Amino acid sequence: MFETLTATPPDAIVGMIKLAAADTNPNKIDLGVGIYQDPTGATPVMRAVKEAETRLLAEEDSKKYIGILGNPAFNSLFSKLMFGADSEAVTSGRLAMAQAAGGSGALRLGAELIKLANPSATIWMSTPTWANHQPLIGSTGLEIKGYPYYDKQSQRIDFDAMCAELRDNAKAGDAVLLHGCCHNPTGADLSEAQWQTIADLMLEKNLLPFVDLAYAGLGDGLEQDSFGLRLLADKFPELVLAASCSKNFGLYKERVGLVAALCATPEDAELANGQIGLTMRRMISMPPDHGAALVAKILADPELTADWKTELEDMRVRMTSLRIALGDALLAKDGRNTNGQMAAAITAQKGMFSLLPVTPEQAEKLRSEHSVFLLNSGRINIAGAKVETIDRLADCILAVL
Secondary structure (H helix, E strand, O other): HHHOOOOOOOOOOOOOOOHHHHHOOOOOEEOOOOOOOOOOOOOOOOOOHHHHHHHHHHHHHOOOOOOOOOOOHHHHHHHHHOOOOOOOHHHHHOOOEEEEEEEHHHHHHEEEHHHHHOOOEEEEEEEOOOOHHHHHHHHHEEEEEEOOOOEEEOOOOHHHHHHHEEEEEHHOOOOEEEEEEOOOOOOOOOOOHHHHHHHHHHHHOOEEEEEEOOOOOHHHHHHOOHHHHHHHHOOOEEEEEEEEEEOOOOHHHHHHEEEEEEOOOHHHHHHHHHHHHHHHHHHOOOOOHHHHHHHHHHHHHHHHHHHHHHHHHHHHHHHHHHHHHHHHHHHHHHHOOOOOOHHHHHOOOOOOEOOOOOOOHOOOHHHHHHHHEEEOEEEEEHOOHHHHHHHHHHHHHHHHH
């Protein structure tokens, strides 16, 4: 029977990991995989996570199921972190929430809920967007369309084109997928004024916000990175959130995420919770608990929360300083200042990712001739760089341009 299956195309990121691992150049720079790395190139377990695991091991007395909506303490505490503990979204009883298998699981559950509520909805996604957004959400059967977002030539958000596309072509009841912060793959985030404008446009058009918040705390800080989500929650009667703990808690392999639906009434939230639970039951039955229990333990303890926030801020500051250093190096080495635009863009962007203005052929040259590993799209993970490799990285980028 299985001989009828067709071969699957190779995953670009998995392929990049293999290429980088096989390269024997001691000066290679791996900017491909989307994980945080410290100055030594390691992805360590955060201090607060280690302490929470120690406490959990001492206290845990059962491995019984936690229920189809996941860990209730995690759902409550993490939603407060995202929306604000005293926000109307949290205190009104209008939130339907479930623990998900990472941000990816949250996106899929959110999309399934949208499909149940409105099977004819179109999901609008930015161009470009995270490579897995379209297959992950599109596999629900919902129609996917793109709105302009980032112009690679000018290396800035084409906000006018974004607004024009949604204003002219999105229909009432459609959902708009918005990156809450640290846009993947560009690192280019909406300003507060742009968030206000897009919110007003979506209200006018009766469009549903679908917010992907995978990197909270790694852009401008936890509070600032939640600005867009909280603005939308204040303005809209309904929205869907998919949030992740992979990056900001370093819980990549634990697969911890949250799907939340803000509903018009508490009664609607009960209905949404029931449908999310039924969908979860049909897909995986019960979510795992270990990672969610760790996040709940951290957020329930003021000392652990404070230590986690301190380490998260250190991560954010490190990536910001690497951006500034790379921008400065590009300017210093480019005597004609032909790449000042690129340097300014890299410096201004947020979080892990930037999109270099390179062609696939130039990206291949960076890999094959310089042992600098990045995706063909030009996406780099700035956390893969080190202070001591910034000068070489700038030289290599300028060499292929």
